[in-house]
Amino acid sequence: MDTPTLRSPQHRVSRTAVWYWAARAALGWLVLLAAQVVWLVADGDGDAWPVATHVTALVVTAVVAVAHVTVMPQWRYRVHRWEATSAAVFTQSGWFKQEWRIAPVSRIQTVDSERGPLEQIFRLANVTVTTASAAGPIKVSGLDRDTAQRLVADLTATAQATAGDAT
Numbered sequence: 001m002d003t004p005t006l007r008s009p010q011h012r013v014s015r016t017a018v019w020y021w022a023a024r025a026a027l028g029w030l031v032l033l034a035a036q037v038v039w040l041v042a043d044g045d046g047d048a049w050p051v052a053t054h055v056t057a058l059v060v061t062a063v064v065a066v067a068h069v070t071v072m073p074q075w076r077y078r079v080h081r082w083e084a085t086s087a088a089v090f091t092q093s094g095w096f097k098q099e100w101r102i103a104p105v106s107r108i109q110t111v112d113s114e115r116g117p118l119e120q121i122f123r124l125a126n127v128t129v130t131t132a133s134a135a136g137p138i139k140v141s142g143l144d145r146d147t148a149q150r151l152v153a154d155l156t157a158t159a160q161a162t163a164g165d166a167t
Contacts, residue, residue, distance in 0.1 A: 008100075009083035009090040017080070017142030020122040021073035027118075029065035036061060082140040084155055086162075089129050091138050101138045107131040108159040113152045115145070127151050 040054040072095060081092040089103045110130040119125060125148035130137040143151065 007090065009081040009092055011082050013077065013080045013082065013140075013142035014124060014144040014147070015077070016122050016124060016144065018073040018077045020119060020124055020142065021076055022069050023122070024118060025069045025072060026065070029061070029069065033058065033061055033065065080142060082143075084151060084158075086158055089138055089140075089155065091140055093139070093141070101135070103129050103131045103133065103138045105155075105158050105162045107133070108155065108162075111152050111155045111159065113148050125149075127155075129155060 036054065036058045040051070040058060043050055043054065075095045076093075079092060079094055079098055081090075083090040086105065088105055089108070091099075091101045093099055093101075108129055108131055110128075112128045112130070113125050114128065115125045123145050125143055125145050127140040127143060127148050128137045129140075140148075140151065
């Protein structure tokens with residue numbers, strides 16, 4: 001078995017992850033925008049200066065929100081990758097702060113799959129590979145459900161067939 005080296009993994013996450021990331025970001029921005037609208041209405045006592053300040057803040061927030069919801073998901077999709085071989089699991093993730101991780105199969109302790117409510121709507125799942133690493137588990141986020149199920153099954157079978165103490 002070859003020793004795994006740090007490299008870009010082969011597989012991209014599901015293209016649907018772009019829509020999921022955009023929706024999740026949009027929900028966060030909508031909460032902030034709603035709070036600003038409530039503040040504007042509650043503080044709208046007729047004075048032009050506070051109203052203009054609130055409206056300016058609202059417009060700036062909306063522009064930043066649109067930019068974030070448009071750019072971030074595409075950027076993340078270009079960066080996020082994963083691969084599982086008989087030797088290791090490789091991941092690459094992030095958008096501003098990018099991270100590359102390798103987990104040798106012999107160190108795998110558990111393999112889990114999870115789907116939150118929004119991920120279920122988009123038919124996506126995440127796979128978490130827990131090892132004895134102090135850096136924490138490796139997460140492969142944004143996989144379609146079938147791919148996630150296959151990855152969990154393959155990693156579990158490979159880890160069971162691999163000699164090692166997983167520590």
